[in-house]
Amino acid sequence: MAIKKPIVTLTVNPAVDKSTTVERLVPDNKLRCEKPQFEAGGGGINVAKAIHRLGGEPIAxxxxxxxxxxRLQKLVKAEQVNIRVVETKEWTRENLNIVETTTGLQYRFGMPGTELMPTEIEAIxxxxxxxxxxxxxxxxxxxxxxxxxTDFYRQIANLAKRQGAKFIADTSGESLRLASQAGVYLLKPNVTELKELxxxxxxxxxxxxxxxxxxxxxxxxxxxVISMGAMGAMLVTSDYVEHIPxxxxxxxxxxxxxxxxxxxxVWTLSQGKSIREAVRMGVACGTAATMNPGSELFHMPDVNRLLDWLNRYEVRYASSIR
Ligand SMILES: Nc1ncnc2c1ncn2[C@@H]1O[C@H](COP(=O)(O)OP(=O)(O)OP(=O)(O)O)[C@@H](O)[C@H]1O
Ligand SMILES: [Mg+2]
Known part of the structure; x- marks a missing residue:
């Protein structure tokens, strides 16, 4: 039996997200914060955590x-995600999230990313x-x-091609534009990123x-796949367009x-399903994630319910207007 090829996520700018609460954010005073909670942060790490939740065994x-x-490694391992770590001389950055309990407002402080040396980039x-x-x-x-x-993700796109892997780039600005130029399998820009692209x-x-x-x-x-926040997503290929609410x-x-x-x-595609089914699952997972506070990802019962809603929506409303 052929050994299953893994889904691999890449995070070159991860962070440990430290969250706490304070009664009120005021200047000058010493502010008493609650005991902080720590979470692993960074795009690829989040994607790996989410794929594991869906039933996959990704490598981050x-x-x-x-x-x-x-601490970051411990946190990712605690999510039962397989890891391959590239050690860096500089310490991993730590971001800070503070919820002000009197207002419920959330303040998110992002630190500059950890600088990488040329040898560390090669090691990735x-x-x-x-x-x-x-x-x-x-x-x-x-x-x-x-x-x-800036052309780092283009290098990864070319590496993926050499390996026969399907490459997905989810970033913004110039690095996304350069990656796209290498010809990628799937892009998921939001409207602003598409405009830049x-x-x-x-x-x-x-x-x-x-x-x-x-x-x-x-x-x-x-x-x-253009993600449109509360408006859902638009799936576009060379010969197909569909809006999924x-x-x-x-x-x-x-x-x-x-x-x-x-x-x-990605999880749905890896199961051999169609891109139409994959985008529905993507919308279900994305929207399910919005039902939870902070950076908490989705819960599976919500995903299943929303996916069901999308399939029923299709049968009840969309098919009649095609
Ligand atoms: N307000 C919302 N209501 C319902 N669903 C939402 C909302 N915001 C996002 N989603 C869901 O999540 C998906 C991705 O969201 P969005 O388009 O905001 O991506 P993004 O801009 O890349 O987000 P991120 O800031 O996480 O990178 C949407 O297609 C949708 O399914
Ligand atoms: Mg995004």
Whole structure:
């Protein structure tokens, strides 16, 4: 029997997210905070956590340095995610989230990313190349830290091609544009990222599908899934367009919605299902993640209920207008 090819996520700018509460945020005074909670943060790590929750066994490749890096590794392992660590000289950064209890407002302080040395960047490439069997999917998610060249995700896109892996890039700005130019399997831009990708000043809602189609042709990408927050998602390929609405839910926090969506799509594709089914699962996971506070990802009962809603929506409402 052939050994199953793994799903691999890559996080080059991870963080330990430290969360606490304070009665009121005021200047000058010493503020008494509750005992902090720690969580592993970073796009690829979140995607790996979410894929594990869906039933997969992903491998999370990430950088880690110093005592904060040790804590990060412990936190990811506690989620039962397989890890491949690239050690860095600089310590892993720690971000700070504070909830003000009197108002319920959340303040999120992001620290600069941990700078990587050229040898450490090479070690990331080596680590990916050493994974055996070679990956089925490589998902690069999150920003690039200082020291990493802007075309880094393009290098990963080319590595994925050499390995016959399907590459998914979820980032923004120039690094996303350069990755896209290498021709990726799946892009999941939100509307702002799509606008940057095609270099437009403005992008109206009724122009999204055309913009994605132009991108597919220009960069030779296979699938573009535009995520549209509360409006759901638009699936665009060279010969297909479909809008999938987001089920109506009461939203608590949208943090982690994008990563949950990517996880839902990749997991479903890895099960041999169609891209239409994958996008529905992506929307179900993304929207389910918004039902939980803070950076908490989705709960499976919510995902199943929302997926059911989407399938019923299709039968009841959408099929009659096709
Ligand atoms: N307010 C919302 N209500 C319902 N669903 C939502 C909402 N916001 C996000 N989602 C769900 O999550 C998916 C991804 O969200 P979004 O489009 O905000 O991605 P993103 O901008 O990449 O997010 P992130 O900030 O996590 O990177 C959406 O397609 C949708 O299914
Ligand atoms: Mg995003």
């Amino acid at each position: 490749v990430f950088t880690s340095g110093g005592p904060t890096g040790q 490439i080596d680590t990916l190349e050493e994974i055996d069997p070679t990956p089925s999917f490589i998902i690069a998610s999150g920003s690039l830290p200082p020291g990493v060249p 095609i270099g437009a000043d403005r992008l109206e809602m009724d122009e999204l599908d055309e913009a994605a189609r132009a991108l597919i042709i220009r960069d030779n990408c296979e699938i573009v 987001a089920p109506p839910v009461s939203k608590k926090s949208t943090v982690g919605a994008g990563d949950s969506m990517v996880a839902g799509m």
